[in-house]
Amino acid sequence: MAALRHSSRFTERLLARARFASPSPSPLTQRCRARFYSSSESPAPPLLQKIKADLKAAMRAKDAARLTAIRSILSATLNASKTATPITTDAQLVALLKKTQRASLDASAEFAAANRQDLVDKEVAQIAVYEEYISSSGVEEVSEEQLRAVVSGVVTALTSEGALLADGKARFGDVMKKLLAPGGPLEGKDVEKAQLAKIVKEVTAN
Incomplete structure (x- = not known):
């Protein structure tokens, strides 16, 4: 009987040591694991x-021009x-296509100047593929006149809100942020950022 009691106490000590060595994960750890596996x-x-x-x-069609494009x-x-501006919208993709x-x-x-008509034909075929995707994208293209009107409206709104520099002019960064923000006037539209920045600088300089 004494040997049996000794064996029982020894087993209990082993179980207690195992519980101590393998603690249950904390609620924070469990939440982190859940976020990790559920993220997509x-x-x-x-x-x-x-x-x-x-x-x-x-x-399947062995369409070389379309495959290359x-x-x-x-x-x-x-x-x-892999950059800070991944393609997440059709508008961004259309800008990339252009x-x-x-x-x-x-x-x-360049190929035409080098009398390489074979290479010219390949580029022209790819250009047609790009144009097909641009035309069928459904992304609204904004003209320069429309851009100027939108920019002027945003500058006027920011001016009324008091988002101004010391000389009373709207800040370039504030205007660009307002224009391109989610839900902003240019969201989902085909806009050349270089052209937009040029117009914003001109409007805010006046």
Whole structure:
């Protein structure tokens, strides 16, 4: 009996040591784990989803021009995802498409000057693919006249709110932030940021 009691106490000590060595996770740890496993990336914008789907169709059809164009687009979006401004909207993707299209236009001009019509034809075919996606994107393109009207309206609103510099002029950064903010007047629209910045500087300088 004494040996049995000794064995029982020994077993209890082992169990107590095991409980001490393996404490239950704290509520904070459990919440962190839940957030880690439940986190997911934001869905790709609709136009990018379509382009990805078209890649498979182009591969099946052996459409070389479309394949090259789509791979170029996907490579550019992948590079953008590693920066502070990833592609998260159709408007951003359209801006990227236009930039890629301009690069192809420049390349075709260089090939034409070098009498490489074969390469010119390839670039022209890719340009047509970019234009197809831009035209079917549904993203509203804003003219310079419309941009100036929108910028002037925002500057007037900020002026009335008192967001001014010492000389009574609206701050450039405040205007840009207001224009491009979620729910702002230019959200979801095809706008060249360089052109927008130029107009904002001109309007705020007056």
